[in-house]
Amino acid sequence: MRHAVCAGLLCLVTGGVAAADYRADTDNYREYLRRLQPGDRLLLAPGDYRQGLPLHNLSGRAGQPIVIEAADPAAPPRFIARRHVNTVSLVDVRHLVLRRLQLDGGNLPVDAVKAEGHSRYADFITLEQLYIHDHAASQQNVGISTKCPAFGWVVRNNRIERVGTGMYFGDSDGSDPFVGGLIEGNRVAHTLGYNLQIKHQRTRPPDFADRADTVIRYNVFSKQDALPGPLARPNVLLGHFPQTGAGSGDRYLVYGNLFLHNPSEALLQAEGRVAVYDNVFINGSGDAIHIQPHNDVPRDMAVFSNTVLASGAGIKVRAAEDTPFHQRVIANVVAAAIPLHGGEAAYNLTQAFRPELLNLALPQLTPHLLARSQPSQPLPEALVHELTAYPGWPGTSFPGASVTPAWLRRLEGALP
Structure with missing residues (x-):
């Protein structure tokens, strides 16, 4: 790689293709958008x-995405919402990275980031270290939304709060699938509706024929300040993948997350093909996990090695x-009023919910519950060996999440 200064820009030349770093401010930034090429940074x-x-x-x-990010990571640029226009509007885009931006909704009825419904595609989009807030004019206003086919998104280390819905991927009729996503390290809180909803999928475009799991890991999903009423929704709702054909073998892998409090609905509701493991669920006001029909039915699922504390149903x-x-x-x-209901249950440890358990620090919760469930025996080696096939599972020999x-x-x- 060689470096050259050209027209006041730093150009990186690799294999005959120049990638430029453009510096812009509030007055001129839109002038640069149309000129961005693979590898460029704004x-x-x-x-x-x-x-x-x-x-x-765009x-x-x-390997050469277009990147738009803060020039100074300590001073993120603030995009202020306008009426009738989504702040970040994505139409027919691939291989874009947005990083270290603040999106201030001012409680106007718009979305912060939206892959628009008239777009043909929005693929390989990375949203990283965004601060999205105050998009809560109604539940319909969303922090991050896709309304077109979207493949290969990475949504990482973002903070989303005081919004109608945190993240909403797909469309209400099962069209416009969200495929092969990675959602990790985000904090989503203070939402009117869902922290995260991924809609069911009726069919899959031919370009998306290969199997592609969607991974949801190391996030905090909290509705602890939500109010009961007509806007009540689970923290996270996962719809089914296509029932036949391309995509029917896909699954959700949900692991290493912290789900916190919901006064009216479950912390997690899911159908289709899902693996839920090594998560902590804490709800002092109701239920934790609902596996149930929604637009399809629960298909082959595994719910294992979670720690659940709920004043209502634990795993239903x-x-x-x-x-x-x-x-x-x-x-x-599971410590809950009704610890387990339904499913093919084995090697679980259950006890009654006690309010004082809510005061335990996260690292203390699983060991405390295990200690009160004596005698607890190690899991069979064959079962441990089977479960190690799931990515990110720590391979513990005892029940519960490994905090x-x-x-x-x-x-x-x-x-928090």
């Missing part, structure tokens, strides 16, 4: 940006009758 000076960020017909390449499985699918509930530690220093470090940026 570095935004601190300040209040009032003309939105329309990213239309494509980086694999309501499966459709006369189906060939299995919902396994294995090696969880180790490493687990806490992964959540560090998302913890």
Whole structure:
């Protein structure tokens, strides 16, 4: 790689392709948007940006994304919402990275980041270290939303709070699938509706024929300040993948997350094909996990090695009758009014909910519940060997989530 100064820009030349660093401010930043090419970076000076960020017909390449980020990580540029226009608008884009931006909604009825419904695609989008807040004019206003086919998104280390819905991927009719996403290290709190909803999928475009799991890990999903009423929603709702054909083998992998409090709904509701493991669920006002039909039915699922503390139901499985699918509930530690209901349960440790348990620090919760469930025996070696096939599972020999220093470090940026 060689460096050259050209027209006041730092150009990086690799293999004959020049990638430029552009520096812009509140007055001129939109002039640069159309000129961005693969590998370019647009570095935004601190300040209040009032003309939105329309990213239309832009494509980086694999390994050479177009990057738009703060010039000074300690002073993120603030994009202030405008009426009738989504602040970050994505139309026909691929291989883009947005990093270290603040999106202030001012409680106007718009979305912060939206892959627009008239877009044909929005693929390989990375949203990282964004601060999204005050988009709560109604539940319909969303922090991050996709309304077109979206493949390969990475949504990482963002803080989303005081919004109608935190993240909403897909469309209400099951069209516009969200495929192969990675959602990690985010803190989503103070939402009117869902912290996260991924809609069911009816079909999959031919370009998305390969199997692609969606991973949800190391996030904090909190509705502890939500009010009961018509806007009540689970913290997280996961809809099914296509029932047949392309995408029907996909699954959600949900691990290493912290789910906190919901006064009206469950912390997690899911159908389809899902693995839920090594999470901590704490709800002092109701239920924790609901596995139940929504737009389809629960298919093959595994709910294992979680620690659950709930004043209502701990893990509740309501499966459709006369189906060939299995919902396994294995090696969880559950303290709840109704610890377990339904599913194929084995090696779980259960006890009654006690309010004082809510005062325990996270690292103390699993050991405390295990100690009160004596005698607790190690899990069978064959079962441990089977479960190690799941990515990110720590391979513990005892039930419950493994809230180790490493687990806490992964959540560090998302913890309250």
